Amino acid sequence: MKGHPQEEMLAQYGERMLLALEWLATFGADPEGGVTRLLYAEPWLKAQLALIDHMQSMGIKADFDEIGNVYGKLLGSDPSLKPILTGSHIDTVKNGGKYDGAYGVIASMMALGYLKAVYGTPKRTLEMVSFCEEEGSRFPLAYWGSGHVTGVLSLAEGAGLADPEGVTLLEAMARAGFEIDQGESQPAKRNGIGGYIEIHIEQGAVLEFKEKQIGVVTAIVGQIRMTIVVTGIPNHAGTTPMTMRKDALAAAAEMVAMTEKMAFAEGEPLVATVGRLEVKRGTSNVVPGEVEFTLDIRHTDERKMEAFRTELISRFVEIAARRELYIDTVEHLNALPVAMDSGISAEIEAACDFYGYEHIRMPSGAGHDAQLFGPICPSAMIFVPSRAGISHNPNEFTKPEDLIVGFQTLVHVLYQYGYGGKADENL
Incomplete structure (x- = not known):
């Protein structure tokens, strides 16, 4: 000045x-x-x-x-x-x-x-x-x-x-x-x-x-924000055997754990976060039929960020397929x-x-x-x-x-x- x-x-x-x-x-x-x-x-x-x-x-x-x-x-x-x-x-x-x-x-x-x-x-x-x-x-x-x-x-x-x-x-x-x-x-x-x-x-x-x-x-x-929707079949919690369940929440929980595991393996500066998870029409005596959760991925390298997202979503798809569930992904933000x-x-x-x-x-x-x-x-x-x-x-x-x-x-x-x-x- x-x-x-x-x-x-x-x-x-x-x-x-x-x-x-x-x-x-x-x-x-x-x-x-x-x-x-x-x-x-x-x-x-x-x-x-x-x-x-x-x-x-x-x-x-x-x-x-x-x-x-x-x-x-x-x-x-x-x-x-x-x-x-x-x-x-x-x-x-x-x-x-x-x-x-x-x-x-x-x-x-x-x-x-x-x-x-x-x-x-x-x-x-x-x-x-x-x-x-x-x-x-x-x-x-x-x-x-x-x-x-x-x-x-x-x-x-x-x-x-x-x-x-x-x-x-x-x-x-x-x-x-x-x-x-x-x-x-x-x-x-x-x-x-x-x-x-x-x-x-x-x-x-x-x-x-x-x-x-x-x-x-x-x-x-860079930052990617997505919503993941996992869809199974809601059913009676007492009469549906474990081997016959199409449990959307159990699958979503496995996906959340997979997110943390892969992020730790990738190392800094990548971070990945599931900040919100919602069980649709969830009650204590019903096997969850639909779950929605958010996914936030960040990295200073665009290529590495995208590669992580691609691999993670492929793991989600594998989890859903193994459990005979449907999965839908929606991207809301892709900031480089x-x-x-x-x-x-x-x-x-x-x-x-x-x-x-x-x-x-x-x-x-x-x-x-x-x-x-x-x-x-x-x-x-x-x-x-x-x-x-x-x-x-x-x-x-x-x-x-x-x-x-x-x-x-x-x-x-x-x-x-x-x-x-x-x-x-x-x-």
């Missing part, structure tokens, strides 16, 4: 950022202490509307796009320069923490507020975004927000998908007030984005273990591993050096919205430590001083691209 930044004002905005993060956690607060903000549900809508009001109170132009992403914009003086976008997702898992996604949304909003208050109009447009969805918690589809922005997803991918209560994604969208055919809102798909910068809690324990303040992400792992941009990452490291923050380069084992932006524009991520690596949990926690370190790093990088030495750079 120009000499030294306005340190007193920056400190004030850092404190305001912490308060705003607590404020956002009240939208969807659970009695157990966590936060539940699912796509298009009432707490989600109230949170997005509140963000718009908050940004407008700071003099930042803010509004929805057609699917419910919220943007805040500091319009630059040179419209020929492609904008820099920063932000994260507003949705949570069920009974999740108050930092995942929300920290990136609030830090980005307060960064734009600080830059406007101190430096006025940037040369390059700077935008923040609160993506409507990333987690895949309500519907079996992730990245609904950034997927539309990048053109990876469209309404067609949401057709027919329903939440556990039977409400379809498109019905929920309409109920929340987002009617695509109205033609009044900003189109979700964007072209000409100059770069994307996402700040996020690590959701792992590496930074805490290594006593580092900032992680500069080098790459994001994505390398982060070296240029923006270098600016993040320069910001850390400017402030004297301890930092390391590291991959991300979790999927993020930056993963979808990587193929279309220069993209980068900033990580701050997560206590004990806990996330997707009410006990998710990052120390306030670490949140402020990340915020100041983000501000410094955005300053460079909006006002400083990178403002004239064609991206």
Whole structure:
């Protein structure tokens, strides 16, 4: 920044950022202490509307796009320069923490507020975004927000998908007030984005273990998400001999155990998870006739990830055939591993050096919205430590001083691209 930044004002905005993060956690607060903000549900809508009001109170132009992403914009003086976008997702898992996604949304909003208050109009447009969805918690589809922005997803991918209560994604969208055919809102798909910068809690324990303040992400792992449906024959638990059973749950249990066994054999960095299993119409005295479970596979190497999936599914098919059952697989997500941009990452490291923050380069084992932006524009991520690596949990926690370190790093990088030495750079 120009000499030294306005340190007193920056400190004030850092404190305001912490308060705003607590404020956002009240939208969807659970009695157990966590936060539940699912796509298009009432707490989600109230949170997005509140963000718009908050940004407008700071003099930042803010509004929805057609699917419910919220943007805040500091319009630059040179419209020929492609904008820099920063932000994260507003949705949570069920009974999740108050930092995942929300920290990136609030830090980005307060960064734009600080830059406007101190430096006025940037040369390059700077935008923040609160993506409507990333987690895949309500519907079996992730990245609904950034997927539309990048053109990876469209309404067609949401057709027919329903939440556990039977409400379809498109019905929920309409109920929340987002009617695509109205033609009044900003189109979700964007072209000409100059770069994307996402700040996020690590959701792992590496930074805490290594006593580092900032992680500069080098790459994001690839991720496959699937639903597996095993179908047998429901029958009486007392009159059906073990040798005559077509037990879908027993087969699913064998498949889950096979997943763990093969993942251990493959070794790091591959991970495979069965996070949800549902016995359809299950009762204590009936042999289960249908079971559905999720499968999540992640790896930094696309080829190895796909090879593991292929081999694992073939084992599932063998288990089903041996037990004379049917198996169906549905893929909901296939996100390729994505390398982060070296240029923006270098600016993040320069910001850390400017402030004297301890930092390391590291991959991300979790999927993020930056993963979808990587193929279309220069993209980068900033990580701050997560206590004990806990996330997707009410006990998710990052120390306030670490949140402020990340915020100041983000501000410094955005300053460079909006006002400083990178403002004239064609991206």
